[in-house]
Amino acid sequence: MSKDYSIIWETALDTVRQEIGPTSFEIWFSPVTYHDFVDNRYLIHVPNPLYKEWIESRYLHILERVLSELHREPIFVRLVLRSPEAVEPGALVLNRKYTFDTFVVGNSNRFAHAACYAVAEAPSDSYNPLFIYGGVGLGKTHLMQAIGHHILRKDPSYKIVYVSSEQFTNDLIDSIRDRKTAEFRNKYRSVDLLLVDDIQFVAGKEQTQEEFFHTFNALYEANKQLVISSDRPPRDIPTLEDRLRSRFEWGLITDIQPPDFETRLAILRKKAQLENFNVPNDVMSYIADYIQSNIRELEGALIRIVAYANISNQPVTLELAEQTLKDVLALGNTRIITMQAIKETVAEYFGLKEEELISKRRTRHLVFPRQIAMFLCREMTPSSFPQIGEEFGGRDHTTALHAYEKISSDIQHDRSLLKIVTEIAKKLDPNYVPRV
Numbered sequence: 040m041s042k043d044y045s046i047i048w049e050t051a052l053d054t055v056r057q058e059i060g061p062t063s064f065e066i067w068f069s070p071v072t073y074h075d076f077v078d079n080r081y082l083i084h085v086p087n088p089l090y091k092e093w094i095e096s097r098y099l100h101i102l103e104r105v106l107s108e109l110h111r112e113p114i115f116v117r118l119v120l121r122s123p124e125a126v127e128p129g130a131l132v133l134n135r136k137y138t139f140d141t142f143v144v145g146n147s148n149r150f151a152h153a154a155c156y157a158v159a160e161a162p163s164d165s166y167n168p169l170f171i172y173g174g175v176g177l178g179k180t181h182l183m184q185a186i187g188h189h190i191l192r193k194d195p196s197y198k199i200v201y202v203s204s205e206q207f208t209n210d211l212i213d214s215i216r217d218r219k220t221a222e223f224r225n226k227y228r229s230v231d232l233l234l235v236d237d238i239q240f241v242a243g244k245e246q247t248q249e250e251f252f253h254t255f256n257a258l259y260e261a262n263k264q265l266v267i268s269s270d271r272p273p274r275d276i277p278t279l280e281d282r283l284r285s286r287f288e289w290g291l292i293t294d295i296q297p298p299d300f301e302t303r304l305a306i307l308r309k310k311a312q313l314e315n316f317n318v319p320n321d322v323m324s325y326i327a328d329y330i331q332s333n334i335r336e337l338e339g340a341l342i343r344i345v346a347y348a349n350i351s352n353q354p355v356t357l358e359l360a361e362q363t364l365k366d367v368l369a370l371g372n373t374r375i376i377t378m379q380a381i382k383e384t385v386a387e388y389f390g391l392k393e394e395e396l397i398s399k400r401r402t403r404h405l406v407f408p409r410q411i412a413m414f415l416c417r418e419m420t421p422s423s424f425p426q427i428g429e430e431f432g433g434r435d436h437t438t439a440l441h442a443y444e445k446i447s448s449d450i451q452h453d454r455s456l457l458k459i460v461t462e463i464a465k466k467l468d469p470n471y472v473p474r475v
C-alpha cells in the first residue's frame with residue numbers, strides 16, 4: 040500500500056492547530072495546501088510570499104517536529120509559491136467539502152440545519168439575520184458555508200462574502216492604513232449575502248464594532264442576508280455593544296449542541312465514505328465513544344488512525360486505534376501549562392493583544408479578561424500570587440489575589456462566566472474540570 044502523504048499532512052495540521060490556536064491557524068494555514076512529498080521533504084503550496092515568510096519564521100519548526108514525530112524519522116518542509124494564476128485576490132474562498140450533502144443531521148444540530156437550509160433556499164426571505172452559536176468544532180462554519188454553496192449552485196452571480204470577524208478586523212485596519220476605507224465599505228456593503236464567522240472576536244474592539252454596525256445596517260436595509268456565527272449567544276459576548284447585540288437578536292438565533300453517540304458515529308461513517316477510508320465498525324464505535332464533544336477532534340482521530348495505519352503499513356484494527364488515541368492523550372497530558380500560555384490563550388479568546396492584557400489600563404474590556412487570566416494562572420500553574428502579579432505588568436500580589444477571589448466567587452452563580460472560564464481552560468488542558 041503506498042503512503043498517502045496528504046493524509047499525514049492533514050494529521051500534522053491537526054496537531055499544529057492545537058498548538059498555535061484556532062485563530063492563527065485559520066489565518067495562516069487555511070490557504071496552504073499539500074503538493075508533493077519527495078526525499079523526506081513535504082512540498083507545500085502557499086498563496087504568496089507573505090505566507091511563506093511568516094510560516095517559515097514562526098511555524099516551520101513546529102511543522103517539521105510534528106511531521107518527524109508522525110514519521111518517526113527526520114522530515115523537512117519546503118514552502119513553494121503557488122503559481123500566480125491560481126490565486127484570485129479577494130476571491131470567495133469556501134471549503135468545497137462544507138456542503139449540506141456532507142453535513143450529518145442529528146438531534147444536536149437539526150434546528151440549526153433546518154434554519155440554514157431555509158435561508159439557503161430563500162435568502163433575505165426567511166430569517167434575517169441568522170445567528171448560529173455553539174461550542175468549538177461543532178459545525179458552525181460548515182453550515183454557514185453550505186448556505187453559500189447552495190445559493191451559488193442556483194445562482195452563480197450571487198455576491199457572497201465569507202469572512203471571519205478576525206479577517207474583517209484586519210481588513211478594516213489595512214484599509215485605514217492604506218487610506219482605502221471607501222473600498223473596504225464597498226466590498227462589504229455591496230454583497231447579497233454576508234457570512235461572518237466567530238463574531239465573538241469583535242469583543243472589546245470598538246472600531247470594528249462601529250464599522251460592523253454600519254455594515255449590518257446597510258445590508259439589512261437593502262434586504263440582504265446576514266448569517267453570523269459565534270461560540271456563544273449574543274447576550275454572553277462580553278463588551279459587545281448593546282446596539283449590535285439587539286440587532287443580532289432581530290432574526291433567528293439557533294444553537295448547535297455536542298452530538299450524541301449515534302450522530303458521532305454517523306459523522307465518522309460519512310467522513311470515511313467521503314475520504315474512501317476502509318475502517319471497521321468496531322473502530323468507528325471506539326472513536327465515537329472516545330471523543331465526545333468536538334467534531335473536528337472526532338474527525339482528527341479518525342484521520343490520525345488511518346494515517347498511522349498507512350505509515351506503518353498495517354490494517355486499521357481496534358488495537359491500532361487504541362494505541363494511537365492513547366498516544367494522543369499521553370501527549371496532551373504531558374504538556375506543561377505556563378503563565379505565558381495562559382496569557383496568550385486568554386488574549387486570543389478575547390481578541391486582545393497580550394500587551395493589553397498586562398497593561399496598566401483599567402477599562403472593563405481589559406479588566407475582565409485580565410482577571411480571568413490571573414485566576415487561571417493560580418488554578419492551572421504552581422505560581423504564587425506575587426509571581427502572578429509580577430507576570431501581569433508588575434502588579435502587586437493583592438491585585439492577583441483580588442482577581443482570583445472575584446472570579447472564584449462570581450463563577451459560583453454566573454453560569455456564562457463558568458462557561459467562558461471552562462472553555463479557555465479546556466483550550467489549555469482538554470481534561471480540565473472546573474472546581475465549583
Ligand SMILES: Nc1ncnc2c1ncn2[C@@H]1O[C@H](COP(=O)(O)OP(=O)(O)OP(=O)(O)O)[C@@H](O)[C@H]1O
Pocket residue numbers: 061137141142143144148173174175176177178179180181182237270306309334335338
Ligand atoms: N454534522 C456534521 N456532519 C459532518 N461533518 C461535520 C458536522 N459538524 C461538524 N462537522 C465537521 O467538523 C469539523 C469542524 O466543523 P466547523 O469548522 O464547522 O466547526 P465550528 O463550529 O465552526 O468550529 P470553531 O468554533 O472552531 O469555528 C469540520 O470538518 C466539519 O466538516
